[in-house]
Amino acid sequence: MRLFVRADRLRTLATTAFVLWAAAADSIPPSAQMPVQVPADRVPGIQAPAVKVIGEGPGFVRLARTTDRLDATGHRALVGIPLSGLPSLQIADAPASQQAAARLGRVGFFRDQRVVEVLFTPRAEANSAPVVVDLSFDATTKRVPIPRASFYEDLTYRGAILNHDQSLTWRHGPQAAKRASSSQDSGLVGPAFKVTIQKEGIYRLTGEELMAAGAPASIRVSSIALYNGGGQRLSEVGEPAVQLRPVSFHLEDGGDGLLDADDHLLFYGQSTDRWIADPDGERRFLTNPFTGSNVYWVSIGAGVPTDSETIDGSLVGDPAIHMTYTAREHYELQRAPLNIAPGNIPSGKEWYWELLQPGVPQTLDVSLSDAASTVVTLRVGVTTHALGDARVQLLWDTRVVATSSLPRDELTVLQDTIEVEGGAGQLEVRALGDSTAFLDWYEVEYERHLSTVDGMLIFDGASADRAAYALTGFDTAPRLFDVSDEGLTQITGASFDETAGQLSFQAAATDGMRRYAAVIDSSLMTVSNVQARSLGELRGSGGADYVVITHADFSSAAQDLADWRATDDRHAPAPSVALIDVAQIYDDFSGGLFDPTAIRDFLRHAHQHWSPAPSFVVLFGDGTYDYRNHSGTSPGNWIPPYEDGVSTYDEWYTYVSGDDTLPDMAIGRLSVQTADEAQTVVDKLIDYDRTPELGPWQGRILLVADDTFNADEPHLIETMFTHDSEDLAAQFMPPGLDLEKLYLVEFPFTGRFKPTARDAFVRAFNDGAVLLTWVGHGNSRVFAHEHIFVLPTDLQAIDNSRRLPFVFAAASQMGVFDDPDLDSMPEALVKWPRGGAIGMIAASRIGFHNSNMALARNFHASMFTSGRRFVPVGLALLEAKLATDVFRENERRYTLFGDPLTRLSMPALAIRLVTADTLQALGVERFEGEVVGDDGVLLRGFNGEARVQVFDSVVNRRELRSGEPLVYDQPVATLFRGVVPVVGGRFSGSFAVPKDITYRGGRGRISVYASAAQVAAFGSVDGLVMSGTAPDAQPETDGPDISMGIAGQSFNSGDFVPSKIRLHVTIEDVSGINIAGDVGHEIVLIVDGDRQDVTSKFQSGEDYRVGGFAVDLPSLEEGRHDISIEAWDTHNNWSEKRVTVQVSAAQVIEDALFHPNPTSGAGHFSFALSGPANVRIRVHSVSGRLVDEVSAAGNRGHNQILWEPPVRLAGGSYLYRITAMGDAGMATADGVIQVKR
Template sequence: MYRTNHRPFSLPQPCILRVGRVLRQWGLASFMVGMSAGLVAQFDYVWPDHSALAEGEWYRIATTKTGFHKVDVALLSALGLDPNTVDPARVNLYGHGGDALPVDNAAPRPLDLVPVPIDMVDDGDGQFDGSDHFVFMGDGPEEWHYDAAVQRWQHRLNPWSDTAWYFLRVDDPDPIRIAQEPALGGDVDTVLGVTDFHQFHELEQSTIIRSGRNFYGEVFDQNPTHTIPFQVPDVLPEPARLEIRLMGRSVGAASPYNVVLGDSSWTILPPVTGSQTYVSQARVGAGDWEWTPSSDLVQVGLTLNAQVADAKGWLDYVRISGTREANMSGGSQQEFVRATEAAPGRMVEWAVSSASSVQRVWDVTDAQNPTAIPFDIVNGTLRFRVEYSDIRTFRAGNGSGFYTPTPVGPVQNTDIHGLPQVELVIVTPPGLRPAADSLAAIHAAEGLSTAVLEPSFIYDCFSAGRVDPTAIKMLMKMLYDRAEGNPTAAPKYLQLFGDGTFENRNLPRFENALITFQSAQSHTPTQSYVTDDYFGFLSDGASERLTDTLHIGIGRIPASTLDEAWDAVAKVVAYSSGNPDPDGAACLQGGLPGEGEGNPFGPWRNRICFVADDFDGNGGATETGHTLYSIGHANGVEEDHGAFDIQRIFMDAYPQVATPGGERYPEVEEAIDRQVRDGALLINYIGHGGERGWAHERVLNTSTIGAWDNLDRMPLFFTATCELARFDDPDLETAGEMMVMNPKGGAIAMMTTTRVVYSYANEQLNSAFFAVVFDAPAGERQRLGDILRRTKNHPAAGASSNKRNFTLLGDVALEFATPQAEVRTSEVNALPIDAVADTLSALEYVEVKGYVADAAGNPMTDFNGFVYPTVYDQRSEVTTLNNDGGNGGVPYSEWRNRIYTGAVRAEEGVFSFDFIVPRDIAYAPARGRISYYAVDGERDAHGYTEDLFIGGVSEDAVLDNVGPDIELYLNDTSFVNGGTTDPNPVLFARLRDDQGLNTVGNGIGHDLKATLDGGTSVVLNEFYASDLDTYQSGRVVYPFRDLEEGPHTLELKAWDVHNNSAKASLDFVVVSDLNVFLDNVINYPNPVGSQGTTFRFDHNQACVDLGLELHIYDSRGTVVWHGERNETPAGYRVDGWNWSGESNQGAALGQGTYLYRLDVRTPEGRQASQTGRLVLLH
């Protein structure tokens, strides 16, 4: 009886234990156990203090074969060793074969490199020279076991690696040599002159759905027939077994596979495959037959008899087993086993013919711990006696014909087991190591203990060099176990810093890819998955079950190059500390006080956006569910975390447009793009999607993602959609990967999908996410890994494979930028906020006072910064448009109309602001809202109140019939009417009115609106913000995108709170920014006097790092002055380059006419030049 977590259980199948290891040959002749599904023996993890590789001189060799291997002088030389310096008495070999590590934590496994006994042959001179060599039992990537229940040999290939690695230490003080078993006398129960044979053919070279860890071999399509040959020396004409497994795809009608072996034939008929995209893309077809061999050559023929045009098949394996003579004639090393002869107390003698050259007989039942068997050779027959109570496998070998391992080279000393307890482990390939070290340093400065490890070191320690995901899990389990339940000592985060691929066996060809854990299911898109969760299942009883829980947070940065890795680190810095290169990111005028200049803070941290798909996907309740789920989550956040401002972009609430390419939502596309550029703490999307973007209407695509430049306001995304970030497909750059790897912004991180997912299961995980994402201890921030772990472990998340399809892309240890302090309202119009709620009426002057408090509610008298209040009119009731019919519109409400948006100073934690309520409010009294965001240096806060009412008209309104003043520019105030722009100019307007501007949006025709060329109009209410400490002036910043080349006219119409209007217009010319365009290149004054002159020019390269060069020539063409400078202009004019009128050496130049040439270059090498004349008077 074994125990797991102190509960007794029965072995699921019989096994043999020897020296603490489970032998490969499972099954006993007479042994009864109870059956208890899903449980395995509890393995006792006793982690070594230090790794075997921590000291000594080591070299690596490799093999793909199972059997006797020989290491000689030539091989040592190939390793770079001088064999004469190697003492054979100190040579030791380590490893543990080519099998995959068990995924079940409870299953026994080596915890470090294990010594492999060797048979050393040397002349005793202390040098590895001449004919000195040693022999060892190498164990390849295949595993055989005997299933006693069906009396059949079965095999399993390592799904992760095709190579076994061994480690040669040449200075070991305690080397291990092959042990000799004692000779046995007495009577024998039987003499064995026959042996089992078992062979298989299985190629791992093709995949059905580019997912899962099962690969397949021969493909049946253009070539419908394949022949698989086997050579079985001395096969006996006795009943043998043929087993075949394949995968077949045949839609509409079943397509049989004809199997021919000698005179026998059979049929495999896989079930019919469905035609839907997400059903099983192939069905299992298998056969198991008895046949009688008639020759040593066994040829199995398979032919697809296609019944439909697109029928296709993939061969998994062909396996044969039976009986042959115990004979050495078939090769220089042979294996002998007879499973059916094993019985308690049984003594057998093997009699192997044609064996006169045999030099070794080893018991290789446990290939890791073979023993030498005494033997005799009499008249060419090899004889040896053994106890055969259990199934035992023996290998005999002649003096030649050993396998030669592949020399690899020296091995670096590493002590993974000696690693101290750390909170953050970063695993990264060598090519990305510099960036990973930088990320570790960032988090170490925050107080996290960190370690950066390359995967090869982890594999060397835990999987004997084999690529195996369980090695990384064992690393984390070691740290977890050593903490002994102490949460302060336990590991918290695993950062996988590198891209991944589903082709784990081909990992070396992907330079900077890390291994991925793939599901066993490999042919059904909705059930096959890739997950990094596996590395965090650390309890003793965990495995890969859907019910296993995460003990650490895990994230992946899918960088493929070092440049991408550095960009990812730069994004972490920008999010946490500020944009390291603020000039390019914040070059436009119009930002709020306290924003820009690389500052990571801003009101964007108080915004949460919910995006919902419409109803036109696959029909049914799930289509409406996209919107209903989003409404539920948005309302839940408003109820539980009311300080956040909620933005709703529900596709069905916008007009749908029919185009030749299908239905589209241009306003939704713009709204999503604008939301990302303006910034949000979190963007949540529910709906259809795929590798190229969101929704059938393509509301988000890779072109849009690639153009994002929001480095100083990057959202966290949660996307409940299909396979948006299939990061493990090396031939595809998905939309999700682009979002998180965009070097100019995009997403700071994503909880997103890697495979096809289901709507309801998505909703379960999304609900779990919102249950934890803002549920942090007061005054603390959660790291993204904590959010991931708590989300997936939450009871609401369910236990389906669906949640395994969600992964965290980004920095796992990044602190989620939720505001920590509180902003509270103390008074409205001199009335305490906790008194009877005041009613704010149209045209009423209002003054609001408040203060900033810590998480415990204590005023923060040291808070000196800015507060950004937004005052909302009553909630708006909205019903979606039911664009696709059949479901009816969906009603919802939101805080939509803004009475006032501004910025005020906070001094010693207190602030006040005032405004006049616009005439266009809703008049029937109902609750309004004030929300706040505040920032002071490196601290921020948020808050809200809904303890006020909006409605009615003030009796004390001031008469006013004068509209606002408007100043209109493009990009910045240097723009002049008629100037030149690129296709993406930014409207920058200054507005002023003594009574304030009307942006509430309730009055028909009273919107703040921009009109381009007399046609397209854009409502700009939400783009207006008051200037610091005043409601009487403010600005509008609105980006236009992709304007056509040529002349344009822009008109802006604005209204004050009394509904007086004013207009302003501006003419401009759009020139493509693919080429540099220069215009109005002048110097002033000209002629040039003693005060010098200033150069100015217009261009079409706003917010681009420009290299400027100016040459001035005399009448002979000689350069008399040369200057260079760099500019990142916010607008379309560069001004202020002064020249004194002297040479570069400071000498005065003579009077006369001079020529000048201005050269302008972009970082991409585009350039333009213009020349001009100036007259020098002195």
């Protein structure tokens, strides 16, 4: 029998089962169409969609969940429902053990589609009957016209919603979903000048500063307007974005109505950290966690002028004069993050001042400036993470003033009124009991004299109507303003006593508390920065499938990426693209303030108002939890992360529809910090797509699983990593591609680590794979407790060029990208210039194995078993998150480091392959194949080469690890690896089956990778039977012939070589070469006694009996070195080739001679060089006369140079000198030639 594999459609390669059929070799030709169709959910290695629609009608949809595997985590499916009413669920059919097999979850929105979660419970039994459920909803629901959607919008909906076609007319209609937006919503549009300030005060902004930023000379004052957005952080709960409000100011133009360079305007600037009044009038201090810079906007001609009015502050009658005011002072230092995620990972927006430990009190010196009373209100903010009874105590000058218990993770404010003598004292905060707490801040409130020491005084007025005030400490008459409404209203009529330095005024009749500012000209504050910007650019309508949000530092590389995506139509129509500067987002959505929520608000606006709405988002830049650089070590916050207590996740930015936590877009992050890093990453992305490195790596998947040992908890036997990797391999990986397993249970310990596993991991990484999936432990610096890859020490060993894997890490904490001090594993791998990864999915915080694996299974299912080809990785992750119904807090922590629109560089074409279905040891088997197109037709224009691999049968291993069963298929051996030409789309060849096979195994495999002119194809046949020994096998006892050399030259013992060489080895044997790699039968390189298994490097050519490989030797020190190659033929006959070579730091000539000698005619100078050199040979008579000279380029190793004695040269003895001049210096060698005449 011969076994055939045919790819009827290209998608069979990447996502669905190959159609297999068997035919008798002599009676049914390969072209016969006699398929045995096997349903996708019954083909080994193919998992049908977890839930699918099997029926629908006007008011219902029927779903079936079918799976042959155990499922410990359950499954979530999204079903589109009408915009009103609630659906009901009824179980139509289920196994007896699963009568509560499904239930309805939350109702929400996925983009514009209202959806309900259908939650299927875990399956405790394999091969159980399907679970069938019916959903019913209001059949009379009004439908809207089918909405127009771009290819990518439709792609996103179809992958997320089961009943896509049924529900698409229940979406928000185009008028509701894409309602016209108004740029005026922000309060200001068009060109404006962004003015940045840091502290509260009265600021002077000069015409010169505006003109330096690009404003015209001599601005008409009637056209000037000032705006501000409030300076506070944005709301995260879906409230409207910040509105810019007009702010009154005072302008001094010299009376000509024009703002010239020497003119200025005055305005009241507020800090982002400030006191605010609650609705009940109480004052509290508000800190902006993201920025200390407030922004004011100067508009010329576009805004509403709000020049300051004036009010009369003259004293009327004989009012009571207030000489004091209530001073409120807030003291807070941000020394460390309050939240520490498991794994000792700093996290979140909140910081604290001091850690309060039992027995270690914190003491703070408190000074009251110019106090007018000894009565002080003291407030202290503290919190704790402790589960038990945490208590703190406050002492003032050793006297206990307050003691309180603290609820967990809530701010507790301790308050008391105390007597302070002398205007100063000492505050002591103690943690009582065994629990720790955190000091956040303290405040003092007291009566203070209305006096200034620096020429500026800002204070809250008394509550009394028409109150009068006397301010002291001014050298000259100050300007006086009412700043109660955040603007500037000039107060005139105040009296100033120059002798006393006292300013007196009376407030106008107003309601509510007022705030006043007095300042002399020399104390006016200057702004931090003035920049010309344009407002409202993003608040209008637009449209893009793919949005890149970048920092200006990376604009060039980001533009390259956007340009590429806008033209990339290899697998689908090119998306519409928008490149957005994150600074413009801040300007339009947070009033110019740095605020992560502005990014979410922009994406929500784009979803509501753009057509098409974004489906894919790239965050182009790194970010850190240290938003304000409290640590002093933060390198920057180019694109900030969203921090939520002990979690961080970019997914939050895509919560743009409804009030649910369903991600609505595919999002990825390119976590770069420099323009060079940005260009490196973008060049990798574009080259990966446009000019991929063709090679077998495109057809290879690397599955790496942790072992059973946990160094942190050695009592645990963790078989789940191997078990779940086997589940991934059997059910969710593409069966057509080669699967290489690297299971740590197969490797021995050396102390606490597994160095041979490390070597195997680095080798496999450098060989390349289209996908690398890791299942196990890890953190941002390490794969596995056994240290199979340690970022600081092993990254330099990664040199995989353009053979870039996409990495999925089903592990905790490997993607902690928001650490300001360190690059995490995915960041380093994606940025690595000598290869690394094209992208990586990893968790930014701790996770749990069950939820990690649920997400991993759903991701791989979306990528490979959904019936689609070349699924973008970001879309697959989005779909996986929507389908995962276990510990959702964990799955949202998984971040895509890379471009969400990246598609794996798998071969696009398929191969139809014919080979024997049974292999016998020591036999020679033939194979034939064709490269076929999407329609299964031979591609006659395909001319290139095919790499053929034959694999031994899979062996199932069963063992007990401390009583825990461990069952897995061992990694298989390669029996043959060779390259044959492809001509006109066809190829053929032969291979020898070694004696070292798994006899009676029935799970052998042959795969073929073919490439030609930037096009690749792949095909495979499984189920090959290994049976007995070929009856016609001839005895053979001679081992292989081995030769070795460098740079196309063979060498022998005694030859000179450089310290760094690439060794080329050729092995030949009439029976073929054994590369099965059984213990003791490997191809081994031995350098000075150090043995290295190089079996995996060997590859045959068109003739299976001859092959070879090249390998870089370790750096050789000066002196002699022994190099050996050991190899076996398929009959297990052994051979060894050994040479001794020399390395010299200096130029050396050895073995110099002339032959024949004596000579009567032409002969050769022969010599060996330690390195390349320019060679000159001079021949002299014995008296010293030069008779001839020859020059040539000499190579390392053996050299020969022809010399023919001059015709008139007399017979006799002649002296010669060989001079070699190279990089290592000069060397000479002398000799004598006897010439006969």
